[in-house]
Amino acid sequence: MYDLFFLDFNSKVPLTQEEETVIKQYLTPKKLRKKQYLLQEGDVCKSIAFIEKGALKAYSVDDKGNEHIIQFGVERWLISDLYSFLTGEPATYNIDAIEDSELLLISKTAHEELLQKVPKYETYTRMNITGAFISMQRRLTSIISSPLEERYTNFAASYPNIVQRVPQHMIASYMGLTPETLSRVRQKMIRK
Amino acid sequence: MYDLFFLDFNSKVPLTQEEETVIKQYLTPKKLRKKQYLLQEGDVCKSIAFIEKGALKAYSVDDKGNEHIIQFGVERWLISDLYSFLTGEPATYNIDAIEDSELLLISKTAHEELLQKVPKYETYTRMNITGAFISMQRRLTSIISSPLEERYTNFAASYPNIVQRVPQHMIASYMGLTPETLSRVRQKMIRK
DNA sequence: ATTTCTTATTGATTTTTATCAATGCCATTT
């Protein structure tokens, strides 16, 4: 249940056995069935979730009821509404499970105590957020500067596992397109 | 010359006098004239820059020679090609000065030694990157989910100083639009 | 087994945005 988390942690910041034991005490396992919410817009985000198994999406919903996916999460990734988590403000995103999932939750108090007590946890956090920043910057660059086909190609090349596991209309949402448009872009590409 | 930097640092993580002295030794002041490069695509990004004065932009250039601005930076902000800085890979962004600017540079070795020697520097870094992540996430959400007018309104409300200081065609670039389109969007809004 | 739901595709049409081209303004330089 904790395997992937510590695999990931150790790959970034090697831990002693004692440190692992301390950290483990702050983690709360949670299982989520497909379509269940981890977080609903308007609630305060109480935790950061490490994904041991499964797939989730974070998204906002506009006036017309359309979902706009801001982030996918699969094994070894973290998912959260970080702004709500850190400030205690109501969440602007929803998070739910695309597949049955197994998570490790880090609550606000756990997060704060870990930052205090385990210096390596701060390093781990810094590395995670840095990685997330860089990949989001890539995504943004691609959106503002690349033609559609290239954007899809890039995405598919960067996240082949997501393209396989997730329905196309969600990919379209993630790219800021309608499902119809993405379908047509793919047809064009296939014809080549 | 160092005032803003330590003002910002102390507001996030209070420092002792000794710590300030240590950190100061790792900072290199640099002045940049309008239009001068801090970084050119293809070069390795050698530093993170804290902006004491002025304004800069980070951008990529596409096949047709169009600039796509990924980030603006003004006083109290950091600017860099973080991926290049951290990995040593060639930069994919250019960074240059929109106005005459004064910077404090943190080199790679300075960054690494500071992370080692001054725990508060790691905290400061973590807070900075977290803030950058959250605002970029907002920007991305706005791009994939809001109509154009709203996006411009949001941007202008969030960064009034940038709207004032920076030519409109750069704002358009930042929003992923042509200057003509942004001009028309603004006309529509004014008429209301 | 059949019904329901989700998903993907396709076509016709409208809306949005980009492109191309021209103009005028203002600030700076000469």
Added chain:
DNA sequence: AAATGGCATTGATAAAAATCAATAAGAAAT
């Protein structure tokens, strides 16, 4: 004072994407 370059606006047209609507295939539920 005239010339230059950077910038914003406007118009006409083309291209891209959204919308609306219909169909069909597959998976899941009853």
